[in-house]
Amino acid sequence: MILFAEFVRFFRQASLLVLTAILMWPALLNAGEIISGEVLDPSGTPIARATVSLEGGSPPSVTAADGAFELALPETLSFPLRLSAQAPGYEPGTLELEGIPSFLEIRLKPTPLFSGEVKVTTNRAQIGETPVTLSNISREEIARNDWGQDVPLLLQHVPGFYAFNDNGNGMGYSYFFLRGFDMRRTSVSLNGVPLNDAHSHGVYFVDLASFLSTTGDIQVQRGVGTNLYGGSAIGGAVDMRTRTPLSEPRLRISAGGGSWGTRTSQIEYDSGLINEEWAATFRYSRSKSDGYRDQSWLDAWNYYATIEHYGKRNTTRLVLFGGPEDTHLAYEGITQAYLNGEITGDKRKDRRHNPLTYPGEVDHFFQPHFQLINDTQLSPDLRLNNTFYFFEGDGYFEQYKSDRWLPAYDLEPHPGPDGEIIYTSDLVRRREVKEWDAGWIGSVEWRHGNNRGQLQAGLAVRFHSGRHEGTTIWAESYPPDTPPNHPYYDYQLDKQTYQPFVQEQWAVSDRWRLFGGMTWTSHRYHMHDDQLKGIEFVENFDYLLPRLGVTFSPAQDWSVYANVSRGGREPAFRDIYDPQDFWFGDQPHELEPEELTDFELGVQHQWGSGYARFNVYLLDFDNAIVWAGGLDSDGLPITANGAKTTHKGAELELGWTPRPRFGARLTGSFTRATFDDFEEFGWDGTAQDHSGNRIAGTPDWLASLELTGGWGPVDLLVSVRYAGRFYLDNTEDLRKYPELKDRPDYIHRVNEAFTTVDLGAKINAGQSLASLIGAKAIVVDLRINNVFDSLYTTFGYVWGPEPTWIPAATRSVYGGLTVDW
Structure with missing residues (x-):
């Protein structure tokens, strides 16, 4: 999971790439054998279709869906070895190896251009820095738990968050409580824009059908937090942010x-x-x-x-x-x-x-x-x-x-067929x-x-x-x-x-x-x-x-x-x-x-x-x-x-x-x-x-x-x-x-x-x-x-x-x- 604090620091660093290698079970191999490993993002999620290559070496290796790769070594080696890794949506880079590990774990940082360069941070907090109580839900977590349900039902793993649905199966009219306060006392926003109704304070998630599929991340602050504008944040604040476009078609x-x-x-x-x-x-x-x-x-x-x-x-x-x-x-x-x-x-x-x-x-x-x-x-x-x-x-x-x-x-009231005054009636009303x-x-x-x-x-x-x-x-x-x-x-x-x-x-x-x-x-x-x-x-x-x-x-x-x-x-x-x-x-x-x-x-x-x-x-x-x-x-x-x-x-x-x-x-x-x-x-x-x-x-x-x-x-x-x-x-x-x-x-x-x-x-x-x-x-x-x-x-x-x-x-x-x- 990419913590929001780390996410914000992406923009503070002059370098757009951090390529870290963790050497596990180190043991020297003979030339002509292979290096096996995996390519991950900063949260530990495997990166598929990443290319790993050795400068002046044998053909590159492409990672599988689980991020795994095997890279064949040439017959003759000259140290230090220069290893490079690149993947769509991540900055390429190189790493020098003084030895040959038996297993190599490579972590690539996403290209900042597509990691929230458009950031609405005024109502966002950072874990470890801002003194508020919060939970971050990453895109990975959203994708793992999304089956078409309304947004409140996805957030039920957040401490103090309780959700229910009128229809019974999680689709339709859904509601939530946060720390015992109903959602009319919770600020809900999308890309920093308030979603609470101006006159009732309610939130109508039924108007956001299937919206989780393009939600990049969600931050739930419990209590007043850093909410500076928008709806009431008495119970807390829920800020959804849509994902940025991918770097590849x-x-x-x-x-x-x-x-x-x-x-x-x-x-x-x-x-x-x-x-x-x-x-x-x-x-x-x-x-x-x-x-x-x-x-x-x-x-x-x-x-x-x-x-x-x-x-x-x-x-x-x-x-x-x-x-x-x-x-x-x-x-x-x-x-x-x-x-x-x-x-x-x-x-x-x-x-x-x-x-x-x-x-x-x-x-x-x-x-x-x-x-x-x-x-x-x-x-x-x-x-x-x-x-x-x-x-x-x-x-x-x-x-x-x-x-x-x-x-x-x-x-x-008016006379009925029998002359008696009718004061009540069954009726159908429309509210628009x-x-x-x-x-x-x-x-x-x-x-x-x-x-x-x-x-x-x-x-x-x-x-x-x-x-x-x-x-x-x-x-x-x-x-x-x-x-x-x-x-x-x-x-x-x-x-x-x-x-x-x-x-x-x-x-x-x-x-x-x-x-x-x-x-x-x-x-x-x-x-x-x-x-x-x-x-x-x-x-x-x-x-x-x-x-x-x-x-x-x-x-x-x-x-x-x-x-x-x-x-x-x-x-x-x-x-x-x-x-x-x-x-x-x-x-x-x-x-x-x-x-x-x-x-x-x-x-x-x-x-x-x-x-x-x-x-x-x-x-x-x-x-x-x-x-x-x-x-x-x-x-x-x-x-x-x-x-x-x-x-x-x-x-x-x-x-x-x-x-x-x-x-x-x-x-x-x-x-x-x-x-x-x-x-x-x-x-x-x-x-x-x-x-x-x-x-x-x-x-x-x-x-x-x-x-x-x-x-x-x-x-x-x-x-x-x-x-x-x-x-x-x-x-x-x-x-x-x-x-x-x-x-x-x-x-x-x-x-x-x-x-x-x-x-x-x-x-x-x-x-x-x-x-x-x-x-x-x-x-x-x-x-x-x-x-x-x-x-x-x-x-x-x-x-x-x-x-x-x-x-x-x-x-x-x-x-x-x-x-x-």
């Missing part, structure tokens, strides 16, 4: 399928370097699935294109991506009767039930993105980065609702949005003090505008003389965000580094053009977010860090005022920004074949707008305000690579999230005190184990994941009302702990088979999820007379084929 076609009617296909083309200054990548993907749950199908396609220009002092990158998605919604849970098979007598059939049975309950959305990123080296110590972005969204979904009060939909976002992120990086200091300063600006409209497209008792598709809400919402920021890192000595920064955040909501109620108002939220930290390195491979940071989040718009809810009233709520103080303490150790990281944290959260234990009519958590909570815990991450293609990673976390002070009010005005209770929705204990191994053409993966039990609402399973739990019909409000085991294999079909169709490589992918066929649930809530749960898929099998030309 490549055409890749892949297709796969498996359980629950899942089908994926993709075509991808890399131009390679053109005229030493241009490169491009193009991809088209299609994903379809019936979903594990009934009527939870997905049909989405996605395009991606990046065109890059490399100048002497600057790099410019144009990134385009998007694609329409159609998804039958499945956000409602099922009761215990369905889980136990009490409906039909078949537990496996009943648990797949989706209460949203209306065939038109389908989400249609299209969100094309445009990004233009320029990185300019003004001088050896001064770098300027500018990012311009624009994306728009256009979509709608329909919902069937029974026995609804007509005035709530701006429909008049047309919106756009545009922004600019400008930053300057100045290295000063003989390269001991690094100052970053800049400004992020974001503008959002959206039209929201809801109409009743059908009603069983539609009022006479009322035009069809009658609107019940129709308004315009605009938002402006300004975030100037500054951050400094200073190496006091070889052992001590100081870190500090701050961001001023200013948000302005403006609701206007309300076609039904004529309501217009402006709400402003401003706050300052400072951070301070220190890193101490007692030895070369050890570092200890501590930091204290402030985080904040403005209320989502519909927490302030909800024009889509008739019962909300006509006045906006007076809310304050949420406030967080984050205390972090951690240690990390790095050695030649592995690493170990451990940290503890305390998050003090005020003015919290918290989940009340139910979902609204959009499937989003219903929130209440006025809470004070504490999140504290410990996290562990261990990684070990004893030899190339063999490795292990173990992660674990404990989170205790509790209410210090929270009183929740029901619809009837009754109060319920939750102080001292645990916060619902996320497990206390999480753990994972990943084992990898490769033999010849086969690479295997074993993944084990454990999630502890958690509560479905904020009563902590009626902790304060034990007398209610003594009833024989009581159903506990908990999601039980579960363990899953997944297996994966990648099989290289070999050059002989690939050459039959003129290909460079053919790889077969096999995947078995939930090997032991466990029946478990991943989420739940209490909204109504009894708890409901979201079931996960039983054993699932997937297979795929990838061909490279």
Whole structure:
């Protein structure tokens, strides 16, 4: 795995190549024999099709898929021997040998031009240098674990990260919690561009179908971290970065399928370097699935294109991506009767039930993105980065609702056939949005003090505008003389965000580094053009977010860090005022920004074949707008305000690579999230005190184990994941009302702990088979999820007379084929 710290240092070094040879089992050979070895990248990944040659010697050797080579020695030798190695995407170089090893391990460094020369580093941290808690997921790890699932499902090995999916099989609408905070309090960005919705703070990964195939790496920071702009980073920050084009041309076609009617296909083309200054990548993907749950199908396609220009002092990158998605919604849970098979007598059939049975309950959305990123080296110590972005969204979904009060939909009660006044009716409503976002992120990086200091300063600006409209497209008792598709809400919402920021890192000595920064955040909501109620108002939220930290390195491979940071989040718009809810009233709520103080303490150790990281944290959260234990009519958590909570815990991450293609990673976390002070009010005005209770929705204990191994053409993966039990609402399973739990019909409000085991294999079909169709490589992918066929649930809530749960898929099998030309 390429640690991000090493990745950044690529750009600091004057030399673009490091060719290191580790001599193992040294023994002199007689002339005329061979040198065997392998060629690897800095992370230990084998490099295929590398050329290894001996100056003035016999013909060169080309490495196999596992990076292995055998180089014949000439009959006569003259020392020192000059050995050279080169591979597409890596800088060539030479190595002098005073002796002849029995086995030679060669490591090549990637050409910096294609190793992230376009770098958006303002929100990125470096292990061992920046005093924040983080995990890096490399391109190699992404490729090893990607089978077509949504992004959150891939990140479940990150300590403190918990993900689930409405459809049950990992494709469709997916969500995550980080340290007990839902993703609306986590900053999510792509190439540094914020993805959190401007007014709801949500993230819609369903719009990024098959996006992992062109994701270069992901950094997950836990806690406030170095996030200087974008969405709220109370729980943490997830920054995805798309990969840069390959240095050599490549055409890749892949297709796969498996359980629950899942089908994926993709075509991808890399131009390679053109005229030493241009490169491009193009991809088209299609994903379809019936979903594990009934009527939870997905049909989405996605395009991606990046065109890059490399100048002497600057790099410019144009990134385009998007694609329409159609998804039958499945956000409602099922009761215990369905889980136990009490409906039909078949537990496996009943648990797949989706209460949203209306065939038109389908989400249609299209969100094309445009990004233009320029990185300019003004001088050896001064770098300027500018990012311009624009994306728009256009979509709608329909919902069937029974026995609804007509005035709530701006429909008049009216006499029925028998003369009785009809006040309620079954109906179908359509909710539509047309919106756009545009922004600019400008930053300057100045290295000063003989390269001991690094100052970053800049400004992020974001503008959002959206039209929201809801109409009743059908009603069983539609009022006479009322035009069809009658609107019940129709308004315009605009938002402006300004975030100037500054951050400094200073190496006091070889052992001590100081870190500090701050961001001023200013948000302005403006609701206007309300076609039904004529309501217009402006709400402003401003706050300052400072951070301070220190890193101490007692030895070369050890570092200890501590930091204290402030985080904040403005209320989502519909927490302030909800024009889509008739019962909300006509006045906006007076809310304050949420406030967080984050205390972090951690240690990390790095050695030649592995690493170990451990940290503890305390998050003090005020003015919290918290989940009340139910979902609204959009499937989003219903929130209440006025809470004070504490999140504290410990996290562990261990990684070990004893030899190339063999490795292990173990992660674990404990989170205790509790209410210090929270009183929740029901619809009837009754109060319920939750102080001292645990916060619902996320497990206390999480753990994972990943084992990898490769033999010849086969690479295997074993993944084990454990999630502890958690509560479905904020009563902590009626902790304060034990007398209610003594009833024989009581159903506990908990999601039980579960363990899953997944297996994966990648099989290289070999050059002989690939050459039959003129290909460079053919790889077969096999995947078995939930090997032991466990029946478990991943989420739940209490909204109504009894708890409901979201079931996960039983054993699932997937297979795929990838061909490279």
